[in-house]
Amino acid sequence: MAGTNSEQVLLAEGPAIILVEPQLGENIGMVARAMANFGLAELRIVNPRDGWPSEKARAAASKADHVIDGVMVYERLEDAIADLNFVYATTARFRDGFKPVRSPVTASQTLRQKFVAGEKTGILFGREKSGLSNEEVALADEIVTFPVNPAFASLNIAQAVLLMSYEWMKSGMEDLAAVPFDAVEQTPATKTELIGLFEHLEDALDARNYFHPASKKPRMVENLRAVLSRRAFTSQEIKVLRGVVSSLDRFQRRWAAKDVKTGAATGDGQDADGNAETA
């Protein structure tokens, strides 16, 4: 989806993302893009199979060049996490160890707290096919796992990074219902405007004998008004609707002038327009 605003400040802070022996440059690039989407920038790679730098990674990063340019490559995982204070390992499998297992929401809140406290943190992601080894998980403080469909739990590495990056972004938001833009605030029309619409429409309908038989008219008007007031129209919307009524009214009255009684007698007007009683 389009929508990047290059005049905005580029967010680039938070935990380091550490990929252990990734195989495909495309995946590394998509990881970089996912990080950039949600304000992360520090990407570390342990033994990329196809070497580094990688043109495939840069292409797949879709202009997340600041992440690609800053990549650090290591031979050993121990070196890649040497300067960090706290590390999560991501895994979809139960490990027979004693490390606490956290949801992405909990883990992101922990990472945010540590970030605020000035600690350096990181998140480990394993190989495309085999994930992290037990020895690699053992280097982490805690485990994070995703609430996936149990029968289809295998997440692509870039998607796993995306989810953690997204939760990282959310962990810094006070209101999870907040949106970056919204529709313009709509002021409902005054009741004078609304009643003007009612009367305009009812007059046009009356001219066609829509309210038939006369004994049912009060109930039909009531239902029609309920339909028209269930949503609070704005002044502008009322103007549009009155324009529509006026337009229909002019045309129909010319046609109906010589034939109004026949049309009314067969009840066509009510059925074709949708009987207000059933609304």
Added chain:
Amino acid sequence: MAGTNSEQVLLAEGPAIILVEPQLGENIGMVARAMANFGLAELRIVNPRDGWPSEKARAAASKADHVIDGVMVYERLEDAIADLNFVYATTARFRDGFKPVRSPVTASQTLRQKFVAGEKTGILFGREKSGLSNEEVALADEIVTFPVNPAFASLNIAQAVLLMSYEWMKSGMEDLAAVPFDAVEQTPATKTELIGLFEHLEDALDARNYFHPASKKPRMVENLRAVLSRRAFTSQEIKVLRGVVSSLDRFQRRWAAKDVKTGAATGDGQDADGNAETA
């Protein structure tokens, strides 16, 4: 990451995902995989550029065959949403319309409520390069947008679907801190076992004149015990630690028997072991 458990029930319910004129089969496949990861199964496609079926889509779906096999293809968006009661449009751009804009969290809660009430819902995703047109957005009830980095807001279509699918899954969870598996509950050792470790270690250190000068011994013991009790060891861990102390103790006492005073006098014992006072 590995971890699929094919004996588990396959989740396949919730809103339809509707892709409007997607260009690449690979993206459609990654969308199917993301849906399967989080329990969605109903994929509808309007005018896929490269036709349907697509072998590239199937390959990229990584065995989400139940989603690929169930794909419905439409020529017009109007037909693709004809049977739905409520539709979201995803967009990263402000639209000059009057539709409410929701966060993924809010939108997923709404979709879950409507699902429980028996309504049929869907989420629209636009073209890779240009997203949805204003006319297409106008067919939706509300807009959903992602809390992205303002300076890098362009989300890949499969990643956008992944985030909505993930939030859909979370909207059905009572506890967002819940995890599908966790470490085995650890019972802390009894204080008898813990004090046994303290005394075992302190005896071995005493034999090497570690607590030097004698006036500092109480403070050094206190610090050492604080280090060893900050985390609640289990019985098994205490056994492991006492085995380590025993092993070091045997070796060192043989070596130290003739030389213990020299070593102690230079303070090597304290520095090399990490002085307990600084812990």
